Amino acid sequence: EKGGYEHFMLKEIFEQPRSVHDSMRGRVNSATGHLLLGGLREYLNKMIHARRIIIIGCGTSWHAGLVAEYIFEEFARVPVEVEYASEFRYRNPIINEGDVVIAISQSGETADTLAAIELAKSKGAIIFGVCNVVGSSIPRATHAGAYTHAGPEIGVASTKAFTAQVVVLTMMGIILAKAKGTISETDYRKLLVELETIPEKIEKILSNHKQIEYISDLFKEARNFLFLGRGYNFPVALEGALKLKEISYIHAEGYPAAEMKHGPIALIDEEMPVVFIATKDSSYEKIVSNIQEVRARKGRVIAVVTENDKLISQMAEFIIEIPHTHEALMPLLSVIPLQLLSYYIAVMRGCNVDQPRNLAKSVTVE
Numbered sequence: 001e002k003g004g005y006e007h008f009m010l011k012e013i014f015e016q017p018r019s020v021h022d023s024m025r026g027r028v029n030s031a032t033g034h035l036l037l038g039g040l041r042e043y044l045n046k047m048i049h050a051r052r053i054i055i056i057g058c059g060t061s062w063h064a065g066l067v068a069e070y071i072f073e074e075f076a077r078v079p080v081e082v083e084y085a086s087e088f089r090y091r092n093p094i095i096n097e098g099d100v101v102i103a104i105s106q107s108g109e110t111a112d113t114l115a116a117i118e119l120a121k122s123k124g125a126i127i128f129g130v131c132n133v134v135g136s137s138i139p140r141a142t143h144a145g146a147y148t149h150a151g152p153e154i155g156v157a158s159t160k161a162f163t164a165q166v167v168v169l170t171m172m173g174i175i176l177a178k179a180k181g182t183i184s185e186t187d188y189r190k191l192l193v194e195l196e197t198i199p200e201k202i203e204k205i206l207s208n209h210k211q212i213e214y215i216s217d218l219f220k221e222a223r224n225f226l227f228l229g230r231g232y233n234f235p236v237a238l239e240g241a242l243k244l245k246e247i248s249y250i251h252a253e254g255y256p257a258a259e260m261k262h263g264p265i266a267l268i269d270e271e272m273p274v275v276f277i278a279t280k281d282s283s284y285e286k287i288v289s290n291i292q293e294v295r296a297r298k299g300r301v302i303a304v305v306t307e308n309d310k311l312i313s314q315m316a317e318f319i320i321e322i323p324h325t326h327e328a329l330m331p332l333l334s335v336i337p338l339q340l341l342s343y344y345i346a347v348m349r350g351c352n353v354d355q356p357r358n359l360a361k362s363v364t365v366e
């Protein structure tokens with residue numbers, strides 16, 4: 001059932017060209033300009049008029065929510081708050097009638113997310129679910145939703161569910177933007193065209209797995225890791241750190257690169273690997289200076305960059321090249337090398353990657 005792969009996690013990482021394609025199937029067509037999420041239709045009007053959108057989730061699903069925040073705010077111009085379901089439900093949040101809550105969950109069974117939904121529902125919010133497991137508890141508790149269609153995810157570390165969540169949330173953001181008239185026709189078309197190229201670009205990144213395995217071998221004994229990114233790649237930094245810690249038990253932290261100077265830079269020495277997600281986007285120059293700051297303190301830099309980046313390839317100890325895409329879609333690509341890096345490091349350390357210690361696939365305890 002692992003389809004010839006050594007672990008479910010690796011199989012699921014390699015399934016992403018397919019699963020991303022599946023999550024767009026019948027929903028996007030750039031040639032005709034068609035973009036549709038069936039579950040959204042009935043509630044689109046309410047979403048257009050929502051004064052704000054609250055996104056809730058846990059772990060990796062919360063990271064997908066952060067990516068969505070950037071997309072929704074940039075294109076649909078609606079204020080978004082992203083919250084850990086566990087914090088949201090216990091802090092007496094302000095929820096008004098007509099507020100829209102988007103709950104993200106792979107399993108659809110996460111106890112904190114489910115309880116947060118019930119709370120928001122009792123206060124009159126409209127709840128939209130983005131889940132992977134069909135017929136699970138969360139989709140049953142929501143008013144409407146869209147399935148991610150990533151297929152069963154068995155490995156405890158979430159990989160293909162994350163990219164599918166980001167695809168669905170991206171589609172939602174674009175649909176909303178289009179309906180509100182806050183996106184230009186050019187941007188709209190461009191995003192649809194780019195969305196359709198994501199599967200083949202992921203394929204290309206995966207074909208480079210040997211290089212990532214090679215880098216993993218050189219860093220497998222590290223005791224700490226830092227992951228830094230800006231803008232759309234900031235949530236990816238958090239996700240890279242979470243992947244590494246949960247399956248390899250290496251202490252890792254993700255930060256927005258600009259926050260480094262407010263504390264974490266004190267950690268940098270010749271033993272600190274720093275993974276930069278530094279693709280060519282609007283914050284490129286800024287992140288290049290962050291790389292210089294780390295180099296100046298002898299930190300070991302591994303950089304995920306856009307193909308043919310000559311500048312960073314001279315500064316970093318190792319670079320991992322990925323294809324170019326629209327800045328807003330970059331997380332779908334930049335997360336892939338980080339999934340592989342954590343996978344290979346964990347395997348090399350002899351860890352049980354599919355079932356890491358102390359963790360469960362769905363967290364049904366509060």
Ligand code: M6R
Pocket residue numbers: 058059060061104105106107108109110113156157158159242243246361362363
């Ligand atoms: O099933 P869910 O998406 O609700 O699960 C949320 C988290 O428990 C989950 O993403 C967890 O953080 C993963 N192990 C991360 O890889």
